[in-house]
Amino acid sequence: MTKLIIEKELRDIIGSTKFAVTFSICSVLILLSFYIGAQNYRVAQAQYEASKSANVRQYEGLTDWMRVHSFKIFLPPQPIATLVSGVSNDIGRTIEVRGRGELRSQDSRYGDDPIFAMFRFLDLDFIFSIVLSLFAILFGYDAINGEKERGTLRLTFSNAVPRAEYITGKFVGSFLALTIPLLIPILIGTLFLPLFGISLSANEWSALALIVAAGLISIGVYLSLSLFVSAKTERSSTSFLLLLSIWILTVMIIPRLSVVGADLFVKVPNMDEINSQKSRFMSQIWNEDRTKLNGFTTTNKNDVQALMNEFNKYMQNLADEREKKYNEFAMRLNEDRYNRQMEQQQLALFFSGISPSALFSLASSEVAGTSLKLEQEYLAQSKEYQKEYAKFMKEKTGMNMGGFAMVFRKITDDNAEKPTTININEIPQFTFKPIEASGGIGPYAGYAGVLAAFNLLFFAGAFAAFKKYDVR
């Protein structure tokens, strides 16, 4: 019986104009998002390569490693991020690494192309959380009261049809009808990916599968909610208006409000405040060290080379100590800010958890590796790289430069042999290890679990409402 109702529901929807419209819109949007995503990826990839070689080129012809003050590293574009961009366009992709000192990322995609920041990218996240949730409502708002208005409920229930089976069939049928305009273009899109010059790793394929799964569950939430509302309201125009309001609230308003709300409860000092505190502290200890310069005494008054070495060593020690102090201070500030930021983030995430579409975005960015963790991960990996870089430079130059160190060097050497150019390619390479889908699986499961719970809750509501529904 349920199967029969599912089949009927599928046929009823697939034969309707709204299905044709939905299918066309979805196909165009999804294929477009794959195409644009692939284009963006290629552009970003080219940019990444260009930046890398430009960075290397600027050191060409140098004869002295001492002249290499810093080395830039770049966040490589990830194919899956073009489908679920998450924060990947908001965070800085470039980090200038010195032998010591704090690392800061800059040059975000949105910083370079503000027009994108204005309108965001067309990606799967957008399609699922905004377009498809709306279609789910469109498919479900009149599931029950529409049948009553059409008069078909009377004839249906003049037969021995259990209500549980009927509402289950309704849900499953319209859910399947919704997956068609979704899965077919996604399938075609993924088949086209290699043609667009993108190949996904096994890890990325599984991320994509998880994203689509989360999308389906979140569509289910809007569908079961629609079923519930349509079994609770007399007229389909009423249920449509009500559901549209809920949609606007959950898709547009709650995610934004949750950030504002979290900001009310937890204050995070902004970066400017922190930076000015840091630089104030730095100039303070720098001034202290300047007075210490007067304390430099030497036993090598005649040997210039030895004197210089001794002075550099003295300065190095000062710099090391200064850096230690500064790092402690900065770490405290950073940690404090980080903790508050995390607290605020958690609160915002908690608030936004009542929005199915926000839950979907969070879940998908977790497995796509484009969640809020991406920036932390990038900084963490660049810190590791910094150590490697510092070690390498120390081997080459005998000291660790960067920060506010001051070094005296003898520039001319009369009887020096002709200087050889350095090979900048000896510098350790930075390779970013993308966050694996498996790394985000825990939070993903959490978000998806909440979505599934919403499904159950609304379906149970629809079920209870329909048990008492007047089918006349």
Next chain:
Amino acid sequence: MNNQPLLEAVNLSKRYEDGALAVNNVSFFVKPGEIFAMLGGNGAGKTTTINIFLNFIEPTSGEARINGISSHVEPLKAKQHVAFVSENVMLYTNFTAIQNLDYFVRLGGKTQYTKDDYRKVLLRVGLQEEAHNKKLKGFSKGMRQKCGIAVAILKDAPAILLDEPTSGLDPKSGFEFIQLLDSLRNEGKAILMSTHDIFRAKEIADTIGIMRQGNLVMQKSREELSGENLEQLYMNFMAGVYE
């Protein structure tokens, strides 16, 4: 033939939430091979009575039984034995006549029919062949009514409930419908039909009941009515002459 009543109202009453007493202590039964015509003006309680049989609403007291099964106690079991044609049959406008037939007949538990069976039954109820594979969108009320009757025939239930089934039919179709009812009766169906149409009722019914303000004010068999002027009787009952 088993002569137990297939449709039976036992002291049936329905008072709506707003206090209106729509059906008041009504009792009657319909045996296999019988047609019971329920006459009455608008608001007499005919649809309410049928709705109780279908468990669309619960009786306030008494019960409606189908094949001996109380329809509000075991609705799913009771409904297996009854087919229903409403005053205004509504079907899926996206589906063709055949597709609608197929769906609703399967819903009624009959899965063995072929396309040809559907075609034959639609012809039997008077729906022209060229309409069989057309979507219901453009169908007139009479055409939909015919489809509804076809669904009821194919469900092949021992009892049939008809709520003003002829209201959308033109005179020719109305006449054909009466012949159809006659053949269904000959197949042994128990038929309960509500109608305004005294003449059709007199022509076909084995028993005629007259309802007024929720009361079954008269119930007479064809034999009992043979010498009487039904039209006069009906007018008198409507006017409350016998109260």
